[in-house]
Amino acid sequence: MDSSMYYGNDYKTIPMTSRKRNEGREVTPDVYLYTVQFVNLYMIGDIVSGDFVLVDAGTPNRSEDIIAAVEDRFGKNSRPKAIILTHGHFDHVGSVIELVNHWDVPVYAHELELPYLTGKESYPTGDSTVEGGLIAKMSAAFPVEPINLASHIHSLPADRTVPHLPDFKWIHVPGHTPGQVALFREKDRLLIAADAFVLKNG
Numbered sequence: 001m002d003s004s005m006y007y008g009n010d011y012k013t014i015p016m017t018s019r020k021r022n023e024g025r026e027v028t029p030d031v032y033l034y035t036v037q038f039v040n041l042y043m044i045g046d047i048v049s050g051d052f053v054l055v056d057a058g059t060p061n062r063s064e065d066i067i068a069a070v071e072d073r074f075g076k077n078s079r080p081k082a083i084i085l086t087h088g089h090f091d092h093v094g095s096v097i098e099l100v101n102h103w104d105v106p107v108y109a110h111e112l113e114l115p116y117l118t119g120k121e122s123y124p125t126g127d128s129t130v131e132g133g134l135i136a137k138m139s140a141a142f143p144v145e146p147i148n149l150a151s152h153i154h155s156l157p158a159d160r161t162v163p164h165l166p167d168f169k170w171i172h173v174p175g176h177t178p179g180q181v182a183l184f185r186e187k188d189r190l191l192i193a194a195d196a197f198v199l200k201n202g
Protein backbone atom coordinates (compact mmCIF):
# COMPACT_ATOMS: atom_id res chain seq x y z
CA MET A 1 0.00 0.00 0.00
CA ASP A 2 1.54 3.27 -1.13
CA SER A 3 0.21 6.02 1.14
CA SER A 4 1.68 8.79 -1.03
CA MET A 5 -1.26 8.23 -3.39
CA TYR A 6 -4.61 9.75 -2.51
CA TYR A 7 -7.95 10.80 -3.96
CA GLY A 8 -9.41 14.32 -3.66
CA ASN A 9 -11.49 15.32 -0.62
CA ASP A 10 -14.65 15.18 -2.75
CA TYR A 11 -14.06 11.56 -3.77
CA LYS A 12 -17.18 9.46 -3.31
CA THR A 13 -19.12 6.53 -4.64
CA ILE A 14 -21.60 7.65 -7.30
CA PRO A 15 -25.02 6.09 -6.60
CA MET A 16 -26.03 5.46 -10.16
CA THR A 17 -25.82 2.71 -12.66
CA SER A 18 -26.79 1.79 -16.18
CA ARG A 19 -28.39 -1.25 -17.69
CA LYS A 20 -25.00 -2.46 -18.96
CA ARG A 21 -23.06 -2.31 -15.71
CA ASN A 22 -20.51 -5.04 -15.12
CA GLU A 23 -20.97 -6.36 -18.63
CA GLY A 24 -18.30 -6.75 -21.25
CA ARG A 25 -17.98 -7.51 -24.92
CA GLU A 26 -15.23 -8.02 -27.46
CA VAL A 27 -14.90 -5.13 -29.89
CA THR A 28 -12.21 -7.17 -31.69
CA PRO A 29 -10.61 -10.44 -30.49
CA ASP A 30 -7.98 -8.42 -28.57
CA VAL A 31 -10.03 -5.40 -27.48
CA TYR A 32 -12.50 -6.01 -24.69
CA LEU A 33 -14.93 -3.30 -23.56
CA TYR A 34 -16.13 -3.52 -19.98
CA THR A 35 -18.79 -1.26 -18.48
CA VAL A 36 -18.41 -0.15 -14.85
CA GLN A 37 -21.57 1.62 -13.65
CA PHE A 38 -22.01 4.10 -16.50
CA VAL A 39 -18.50 4.24 -18.01
CA ASN A 40 -16.41 2.02 -20.21
CA LEU A 41 -12.89 0.78 -19.77
CA TYR A 42 -10.89 -1.40 -22.13
CA MET A 43 -8.62 -4.40 -21.81
CA ILE A 44 -6.37 -4.50 -24.86
CA GLY A 45 -4.24 -7.57 -25.46
CA ASP A 46 -4.08 -11.18 -26.46
CA ILE A 47 -5.85 -13.63 -24.15
CA VAL A 48 -3.44 -16.42 -25.20
CA SER A 49 -0.21 -14.62 -24.22
CA GLY A 50 -1.91 -12.86 -21.35
CA ASP A 51 -0.09 -9.61 -22.16
CA PHE A 52 -2.51 -6.74 -21.95
CA VAL A 53 -3.00 -3.13 -20.98
CA LEU A 54 -5.93 -1.57 -19.13
CA VAL A 55 -7.31 1.67 -20.59
CA ASP A 56 -8.98 3.76 -17.88
CA ALA A 57 -9.89 2.74 -14.35
CA GLY A 58 -13.63 3.08 -13.82
CA THR A 59 -15.69 4.89 -11.22
CA PRO A 60 -14.94 5.19 -7.47
CA ASN A 61 -14.82 2.06 -5.32
CA ARG A 62 -15.13 -0.43 -8.18
CA SER A 63 -11.66 -2.03 -8.07
CA GLU A 64 -13.02 -5.42 -7.00
CA ASP A 65 -15.36 -5.53 -9.99
CA ILE A 66 -12.54 -4.51 -12.34
CA ILE A 67 -10.07 -7.05 -10.94
CA ALA A 68 -12.74 -9.77 -11.19
CA ALA A 69 -13.44 -8.85 -14.82
CA VAL A 70 -9.71 -8.89 -15.63
CA GLU A 71 -9.26 -12.30 -13.99
CA ASP A 72 -12.35 -13.63 -15.81
CA ARG A 73 -10.75 -12.71 -19.12
CA PHE A 74 -7.03 -13.28 -18.54
CA GLY A 75 -6.94 -15.77 -15.69
CA LYS A 76 -6.40 -15.80 -11.96
CA ASN A 77 -3.77 -13.35 -10.68
CA SER A 78 -3.30 -11.80 -14.13
CA ARG A 79 -2.32 -8.16 -14.23
CA PRO A 80 -1.92 -5.58 -16.98
CA LYS A 81 1.50 -4.35 -18.10
CA ALA A 82 0.28 -0.79 -17.52
CA ILE A 83 -2.77 1.37 -17.07
CA ILE A 84 -3.29 4.04 -19.75
CA LEU A 85 -5.59 6.91 -18.73
CA THR A 86 -7.47 8.74 -21.50
CA HIS A 87 -7.91 11.61 -19.03
CA GLY A 88 -8.25 12.23 -15.31
CA HIS A 89 -11.98 12.69 -14.72
CA PHE A 90 -13.29 10.82 -11.68
CA ASP A 91 -15.14 8.30 -13.82
CA HIS A 92 -11.90 7.27 -15.57
CA VAL A 93 -9.57 7.22 -12.55
CA GLY A 94 -12.13 6.24 -9.90
CA SER A 95 -10.49 2.98 -8.84
CA VAL A 96 -6.95 3.53 -10.08
CA ILE A 97 -5.22 3.80 -6.68
CA GLU A 98 -6.58 0.46 -5.50
CA LEU A 99 -5.63 -1.10 -8.84
CA VAL A 100 -2.07 0.26 -8.65
CA ASN A 101 -1.76 -1.01 -5.09
CA HIS A 102 -3.08 -4.42 -6.13
CA TRP A 103 -1.09 -4.86 -9.35
CA ASP A 104 1.93 -2.57 -8.82
CA VAL A 105 1.90 -1.35 -12.44
CA PRO A 106 2.79 2.03 -13.98
CA VAL A 107 0.12 4.48 -15.11
CA TYR A 108 0.44 6.72 -18.20
CA ALA A 109 -1.39 9.88 -19.27
CA HIS A 110 -0.76 12.91 -21.48
CA GLU A 111 1.63 15.39 -19.87
CA LEU A 112 -1.06 18.14 -19.92
CA GLU A 113 -3.26 15.90 -17.76
CA LEU A 114 -0.59 15.33 -15.11
CA PRO A 115 -1.56 18.34 -12.90
CA TYR A 116 -4.93 16.60 -12.31
CA LEU A 117 -3.21 13.32 -11.49
CA THR A 118 -0.54 14.65 -9.16
CA GLY A 119 -2.72 16.65 -6.76
CA LYS A 120 -1.97 20.06 -8.32
CA GLU A 121 -5.09 21.23 -10.18
CA SER A 122 -8.85 20.67 -9.90
CA TYR A 123 -11.16 20.38 -12.88
CA PRO A 124 -13.90 23.00 -13.26
CA THR A 125 -17.10 22.05 -11.45
CA GLY A 126 -19.55 20.34 -13.82
CA ASP A 127 -22.03 22.57 -15.62
CA SER A 128 -25.35 21.06 -14.62
CA THR A 129 -27.33 23.46 -16.79
CA VAL A 130 -26.12 21.81 -19.99
CA GLU A 131 -28.72 19.63 -21.66
CA GLY A 132 -27.65 16.03 -21.88
CA GLY A 133 -29.71 13.85 -19.62
CA LEU A 134 -29.22 12.59 -16.11
CA ILE A 135 -25.43 12.48 -16.10
CA ALA A 136 -25.23 16.15 -17.14
CA LYS A 137 -27.79 17.09 -14.49
CA MET A 138 -25.86 15.25 -11.79
CA SER A 139 -22.48 16.56 -12.87
CA ALA A 140 -22.44 19.46 -10.39
CA ALA A 141 -22.09 16.81 -7.66
CA PHE A 142 -19.26 14.90 -9.32
CA PRO A 143 -15.75 14.92 -7.84
CA VAL A 144 -13.42 17.48 -9.45
CA GLU A 145 -10.49 17.58 -7.05
CA PRO A 146 -7.28 16.07 -8.34
CA ILE A 147 -6.06 12.68 -7.30
CA ASN A 148 -2.37 12.12 -6.64
CA LEU A 149 -0.71 9.10 -8.19
CA ALA A 150 2.70 10.35 -7.02
CA SER A 151 5.56 8.37 -8.56
CA HIS A 152 3.21 5.91 -10.27
CA ILE A 153 2.07 8.31 -13.01
CA HIS A 154 4.18 8.88 -16.14
CA SER A 155 3.85 10.97 -19.30
CA LEU A 156 2.94 9.15 -22.46
CA PRO A 157 5.97 9.03 -24.79
CA ALA A 158 6.35 12.19 -26.91
CA ASP A 159 6.60 10.13 -30.11
CA ARG A 160 2.91 9.15 -29.70
CA THR A 161 3.65 5.48 -29.13
CA VAL A 162 1.62 3.72 -26.46
CA PRO A 163 3.57 1.66 -23.92
CA HIS A 164 3.04 -2.09 -24.47
CA LEU A 165 0.68 -1.48 -27.41
CA PRO A 166 2.99 -1.30 -30.45
CA ASP A 167 0.13 -1.12 -33.00
CA PHE A 168 -1.46 1.91 -31.36
CA LYS A 169 -0.69 5.63 -31.42
CA TRP A 170 -2.13 8.18 -29.01
CA ILE A 171 -3.84 11.28 -30.40
CA HIS A 172 -4.18 14.43 -28.32
CA VAL A 173 -7.87 15.44 -28.26
CA PRO A 174 -8.08 18.44 -25.90
CA GLY A 175 -11.34 20.22 -25.14
CA HIS A 176 -13.14 17.89 -22.78
CA THR A 177 -9.98 18.11 -20.65
CA PRO A 178 -6.62 19.71 -21.53
CA GLY A 179 -4.81 16.42 -21.95
CA GLN A 180 -7.35 13.90 -23.12
CA VAL A 181 -6.03 11.32 -25.56
CA ALA A 182 -7.69 8.91 -27.95
CA LEU A 183 -5.98 5.69 -28.97
CA PHE A 184 -5.84 4.78 -32.65
CA ARG A 185 -4.80 1.59 -34.44
CA GLU A 186 -4.14 2.07 -38.14
CA LYS A 187 -4.42 -1.55 -39.31
CA ASP A 188 -8.13 -1.89 -38.50
CA ARG A 189 -8.91 1.84 -38.04
CA LEU A 190 -9.90 1.20 -34.43
CA LEU A 191 -10.37 4.39 -32.39
CA ILE A 192 -10.84 4.44 -28.62
CA ALA A 193 -12.19 7.94 -28.14
CA ALA A 194 -13.18 7.93 -24.43
CA ASP A 195 -15.10 11.17 -23.82
CA ALA A 196 -14.04 12.83 -27.07
CA PHE A 197 -17.36 12.57 -28.86
CA VAL A 198 -16.57 15.18 -31.47
CA LEU A 199 -13.22 15.15 -33.23
CA LYS A 200 -11.90 17.70 -35.66
CA ASN A 201 -8.62 18.14 -37.45
CA GLY A 202 -6.14 20.75 -36.35
Ligand SMILES: [Zn+2]
Nearest residue numbers: 087089176195
Ligand atom coordinates in the same frame (compact mmCIF):
# COMPACT_ATOMS: atom_id res chain seq x y z
ZN1 LIG B 1 -14.45 12.91 -18.93
